[in-house]
Amino acid sequence: MAPSVARAVVIKVGGRVQQDPALAAALAAAWRARRAAGGALVVVHGGGDEVSALQRMMGVEPAFVAGRRVTSPSDIETLRMALSGSANKRLVARLVAAGVPALGLSGEDGALLAARRDEPALGAVGAPAAVDVALLAHLVAGGYLPVLSPLSADVDAGDGSALNVNGDDAASAIAAALGAEELLLVADVPGVLLGGEPATILDAAAAHRAIASGDARGGMAAKLEAALAAILAGVGRVRIGDLAAIGDASRGTAIVARRDGLDDDEHDGRRAGHAPSGTTAPPDRAAPAAPHAAAQGV
Numbered sequence: 001m002a003p004s005v006a007r008a009v010v011i012k013v014g015g016r017v018q019q020d021p022a023l024a025a026a027l028a029a030a031w032r033a034r035r036a037a038g039g040a041l042v043v044v045h046g047g048g049d050e051v052s053a054l055q056r057m058m059g060v061e062p063a064f065v066a067g068r069r070v071t072s073p074s075d076i077e078t079l080r081m082a083l084s085g086s087a088n089k090r091l092v093a094r095l096v097a098a099g100v101p102a103l104g105l106s107g108e109d110g111a112l113l114a115a116r117r118d119e120p121a122l123g124a125v126g127a128p129a130a131v132d133v134a135l136l137a138h139l140v141a142g143g144y145l146p147v148l149s150p151l152s153a154d155v156d157a158g159d160g161s162a163l164n165v166n167g168d169d170a171a172s173a174i175a176a177a178l179g180a181e182e183l184l185l186v187a188d189v190p191g192v193l194l195g196g197e198p199a200t201i202l203d204a205a206a207a208h209r210a211i212a213s214g215d216a217r218g219g220m221a222a223k224l225e226a227a228l229a230a231i232l233a234g235v236g237r238v239r240i241g242d243l244a245a246i247g248d249a250s251r252g253t254a255i256v257a258r259r260d261g262l263d264d265d266e267h268d269g270r271r272a273g274h275a276p277s278g279t280t281a282p283p284d285r286a287a288p289a290a291p292h293a294a295a296q297g298v
Helices: 021-037 050-057 073-097 135-140 167-178 204-213 219-232
Strands: 008-013 040-045 102-106 113-117 126-131 144-147 152-154 182-186 201-203 238-241 253-256
Touching: 008 021, 008 167, 021 040, 021 073, 040 073, 040 135, 040 167, 050 073, 073 102, 073 144, 113 167, 126 152, 126 167, 135 144, 167 182, 167 219, 182 219, 201 204, 204 219, 204 253, 219 238, 219 253
Parallel strands: 008 040, 008 182, 040 144, 102 144, 113 152, 182 238, 201 253
Antiparallel strands: 113 126, 238 253
């Protein structure tokens, strides 16, 4: 059965998860399973720690505002080296060694991702503004596994400039543009932790409460915002989980727009059985919304 982006799963892996030696095998198994079902897999990765390490090697101390990286025009070259260069090629090499024909890209390649600045205080940082999945479709049809860094073209500059884009937001935008069956945001925790335990299901209201209360903050708050944007844009299912969630569909926290008929505990995201196998997409999938830019950049 020929693979198709119409049956895609998008997996975003964070920088710390990329250091796990089991990651390549887990992604290889997921890629083979998707191909056997006639579907596609697309991987998006981050690498904020690697960016910071390279900045310090170059004599630049990373700067953050409310947990978000300030990115100067000169920092973009550092991001290209750290994200689209070493982090991307290292993951690709490990996948190829695991028997997967992976191919490394960034959002700048093939006009795949375009972004727009949205927070002047952060500098060259933006939110996804447009996605062109034509290149992904060609690669998937050719049997390749696309592996993307989230660096994106500056849609307003028109001169080849790039913007630093949060990897969760980039993955959400790609999943929406593909009409993906699932978006999985892989972190170094087993899900969204509420009271120290991973929630099985969070609807939009519970997710917003978790952010407002501070139960979900920093990177997890950004993941929830990206997850909600994907659900609202018509992605079939969204989960946040750990490395084991790649091979186990019951793991992690499922993010849904709304769950009717739940009691109060379930609306608050406390455990009440296994995660659902899918959710109903909104009727209008023609014009997916861009992800919320709550925490931009790596």
